[in-house]
Amino acid sequence: MPYRHVVGPHAYVFADLRELMAKATPxxxxxxxxxxxxxxxxxxxxxxMCLAEVPLTAFLSEALVPYEDDEVTRLxxxxxxxxxxxxxxxxxxxxxxxxxxxxxxxxxxxxxxAPGVTPEMAAAVSKLMRNQDLIAVARxxxxxxxxxxxxxxxxxxxxxxxxxxxxxxPAGVTASILDGLLYGCGDAVxxxxxxxxxxxxxxxxxxxxxxxxxxxxIPTQACVLTHVTTSTEVINRGVPVDLVxxxxxxxxxxxxxxxxxxxxxxxxxxxALSLKRGTLGDNVMYFETGQGSALSANAHHGVxxxxxxxRAYAVARPFSPLLVNTVVGFIGPEYLFDGKQIIRAGLxxxxxxxxxxxxxxxxxxxxxxxxxxxxxxDTLMTLLGAAGVTYIMGIPxxxxxxxxxQSTSFHDQLYLREVLxxxxxxxxxxxxQRMGITGPDGRLKAxxxxxxxxxxxxxxxx
Amino acid sequence: MSxxxxxxxxxxxxxxxxxxxxLAGTTPARIALGRAxxxxxxxxxLRFALAHAQxxxxxxTPFDSARMAGEIATLGFETVEIASAAPARDAYLRRxxxxxxxxxxxxxxLRDRAGDPVDVAIVVADGLSSTAIHAQAVPxxxxxxARLAEGGWSVGPVAIASQARVxxxxxxxxxxxxxxxxxxxxxxxxxxxxxxxxxxxTFAPKAGRTDAERNCISNVRSEGxxxxxxxxxxxxxxxxxxxxxxxxxxxxxxxxLLLVNGQPPAPRIA
Numbered sequence: 267m268p269y270r271h272v273v274g275p276h277a278y279v280f281a282d283l284r285e286l287m288a289k290a291t292p293x294x295x296x297x298x299x300x301x302x303x304x305x306x307x308x309x310x311x312x313x314x315m316c317l318a319e320v321p322l323t324a325f326l327s328e329a330l331v332p333y334e335d336d337e338v339t340r341l342x343x344x345x346x347x348x349x350x351x352x353x354x355x356x357x358x359x360x361x362x363x364x365x366x367x368x369x370x371x372x373x374x375x376x377x378x379x380a381p382g383v384t385p386e387m388a389a390a391v392s393k394l395m396r397n398q399d400l401i402a403v404a405r406x407x408x409x410x411x412x413x414x415x416x417x418x419x420x421x422x423x424x425x426x427x428x429x430x431x432x433x434x435x436p437a438g439v440t441a442s443i444l445d446g447l448l449y450g451c452g453d454a455v456x457x458x459x460x461x462x463x464x465x466x467x468x469x470x471x472x473x474x475x476x477x478x479x480x481x482x483x484i485p486t487q488a489c490v491l492t493h494v495t496t497s498t499e500v501i502n503r504g505v506p507v508d509l510v511x512x513x514x515x516x517x518x519x520x521x522x523x524x525x526x527x528x529x530x531x532x533x534x535x536x537x538a539l540s541l542k543r544g545t546l547g548d549n550v551m552y553f554e555t556g557q558g559s560a561l562s563a564n565a566h567h568g569v570x571x572x573x574x575x576x577r578a579y580a581v582a583r584p585f586s587p588l589l590v591n592t593v594v595g596f597i598g599p600e601y602l603f604d605g606k607q608i609i610r611a612g613l614x615x616x617x618x619x620x621x622x623x624x625x626x627x628x629x630x631x632x633x634x635x636x637x638x639x640x641x642x643x644d645t646l647m648t649l650l651g652a653a654g655v656t657y658i659m660g661i662p663x664x665x666x667x668x669x670x671x672q673s674t675s676f677h678d679q680l681y682l683r684e685v686l687x688x689x690x691x692x693x694x695x696x697x698x699q700r701m702g703i704t705g706p707d708g709r710l711k712a713x714x715x716x717x718x719x720x721x722x723x724x725x726x727x728x
Numbered sequence: 729m730s731x732x733x734x735x736x737x738x739x740x741x742x743x744x745x746x747x748x749x750x751l752a753g754t755t756p757a758r759i760a761l762g763r764a765x766x767x768x769x770x771x772x773x774l775r776f777a778l779a780h781a782q783x784x785x786x787x788x789t790p791f792d793s794a795r796m797a798g799e800i801a802t803l804g805f806e807t808v809e810i811a812s813a814a815p816a817r818d819a820y821l822r823r824x825x826x827x828x829x830x831x832x833x834x835x836x837x838l839r840d841r842a843g844d845p846v847d848v849a850i851v852v853a854d855g856l857s858s859t860a861i862h863a864q865a866v867p868x869x870x871x872x873x874a875r876l877a878e879g880g881w882s883v884g885p886v887a888i889a890s891q892a893r894v895x896x897x898x899x900x901x902x903x904x905x906x907x908x909x910x911x912x913x914x915x916x917x918x919x920x921x922x923x924x925x926x927x928x929x930t931f932a933p934k935a936g937r938t939d940a941e942r943n944c945i946s947n948v949r950s951e952g953x954x955x956x957x958x959x960x961x962x963x964x965x966x967x968x969x970x971x972x973x974x975x976x977x978x979x980x981x982x983x984x985l986l987l988v989n990g991q992p993p994a995p996r997i998a
Binding site: 295298299429430431432435437438439440441442444445448599600603633634635639640661662663664665667670671672675677680681683684710712713716720723727 | 744746747748751752754755756757758759760761763765766767768772776777779780783784786787821822823824825856916917918919920921922
């Protein structure tokens with residue numbers, strides 16, 4: 267069905283909801299690369315004005331990616347919670363924005379409607395929102411998950427300790443883990459991107475991290491970020507696996523390019539659940555996403571990259587993940603050109619995920635061929651901290667020496683805790699104090715040079 | 729009462745050092761940096777800024793293709809300068825598709841000068857790091873030339889390609905009537921590796937080949953894989969590719985089996 271909007275002498279016509287959504291998206295290089303972005307600044311705003319008048323119910327009757335061709339669309343439509351949707355079912359997209367900003371949309375109300383919000387609705391309303399709106403509404407959303415600690419409580423922010431090493435060297439990985447723990451990081455997960463995909467190497471890394479967690483009784487979880495089918499194989503060999511990881515995207519074809527389907531994810535989750543390793547909860551999945559992945563796989567169906575990203579959260583949602591993060595600036599400038607586009611995308615992704623009830627964190631990051639630098643990352647992490655981001659990455663000195671990109675550091679999370687008063691997951695916070703790493707105020711103690719963690723370093727890596 | 733802190737000078741050192749420096753020897757990761765409050769010490773902020781500046785310069789330093797052509801000609805190769813369809817660096821970064829296609833002029837030129845079929849065509853492409861090509865192309869080709877002689881392979885002119893991505897070699901190699909194409913390309917610079925060279929080998933090059941149909945050797949630089957070792961690996965893959973008539977996921981690099989004490993054997997010149 268075509269959509270129309272008149273601005274002065276210009277009558278803008280959008281062939282369908284898919285085109286309207288693409289043209290209403292704040293401008294970014296990936297949509298330009300796909301040839302679906304608005305042709306002018308005025309057309310962009312005309313599309314937003316038109317989108318504001320579209321009823322939310324339109325997204326239930328007009329699929330952006332065909333139902334027949336795509337299992338993600340079928341998942342979204344077939345499992346839509348109509349009871350949760352009922353309170354907002356009469357609204358237009360514009361009404362929805364006003365409602366979300368209003369005092370009526372409390373944390374409790376937002377939690378209640380979350381299962382009724384489809385990714386297309388979340389993406390649509392985000393396109394009408396300024397950055398401050400994305401922050402203000404996300405901040406009200408509550409998504410709490412548990413494995414060996416409690417992640418997502420108000421006033422907290424967790425950190426994934428990311429101890430990557432170019433050759434998976436056990437001593438080098440251990441060194442980065444200890445550095446991170448002594449900086450108070452690791453409550454989201456101690457999660458490594460392995461350089462290798464060999465099962466013996468992955469198994470050794472899992473045993474290494476699990477050994478550190480067990481030895482010091484750390485209330486956190488381990489993860490080796492490898493393909494879900496590889497994790498399943500590792501589990502079948504009796505190796506300790508806490509969280510099962512997978513990169514996911516918003517269309518069936520993009521997921522196929524990752525070598526997965528919804529059925530594959532289900533198998534991985536069941537394998538992890540069978541180990542019953544969580545002490546506080548059974549959120550056993552860890553997903554990563556990022557705008558542009560579907561276009562990169564030539565699997566975007568002419569849909570804008572931000573809407574497809576929100577659909578990735580719909581893929582994540584039924585698997586009750588402990589953690590989901592958008593790797594926002596990793597993909598490169600052909601999708602998000604500069605600091606401004608990366609910052610906007612990070613805030614959109616976080617908002618859409620939280621509105622849908624998904625525990626969204628963000629890998630606040632960039633590559634060296636993007637027009638971005640540390641100042642842009644400072645801006646985005648500060649905004650996300652204000653928005654109540656579930657977790658960020660912690661990488662030694664911001665420099666990932668395996669993946670060759672820059673993310674947030676052990677120091678950065680200290681900065682956010684100082685300026686925004688953010689606490690860690692409570693169980694992990696208590697552990698840090700017990701270990702003498704932090705004081706009662708949560709700040710690092712000055713002298714940690716003879717800490718028992720350091721004394722154990724040689725044997726941990728052995 | 730005054731708000732002044734003190735009449736006396738404050739101490740000059742506010743950095744809290746991390747007492748686990750010795751762990752830093754086990755990893756190139758930036759650990760045990762110390763801190764000033766919650767922030768990085770000044771020395772670390774500046775060290776990071778320098779590394780980022782070098783990586784940025786590697787992406788944006790203009791590719792000196794004339795100089796490269798001159799230097800490569802002195803090795804005894806015929807050379808030809810070509811360009812992708814990306815008119816400038818900004819377009820190159822935004823439009824990867826343009827960097828994979830030849831410009832009209834370059835396409836016409838390669839078509840006009842095509843001679844007899846050759847075993848291998850070589851493309852030297854700036855990619856995302858002109859710094860890498862400026863530093864690594866000549867020393868690598870010096871080593872690889874000896875391997876080409878050892879293999880007795882015929883070689884077309886070395887094409888020096890500006891604003892180019894890997895897949896540009898597909899169209900260029902096809903026009904040069906090559907059985908296989910080797911693309912030397914500047915890799916996306918990391919903070920600690922702004923000058924890393926990548927090598928891509930594609931059998932039966934033609935427009936539309938996918939990355940799954942190539943073999944890649946990465947991290948060729950002084951702190952990574954040596955030029956001599958990379959040349960040996962590439963020659964091994966080239967020999968296998970020409971014999972088995974394929975490259976890509978079906979061709980696994982087993983050249984390590986021929987190493988002696990971790991080093992490649994010297995080329996045997998007929």
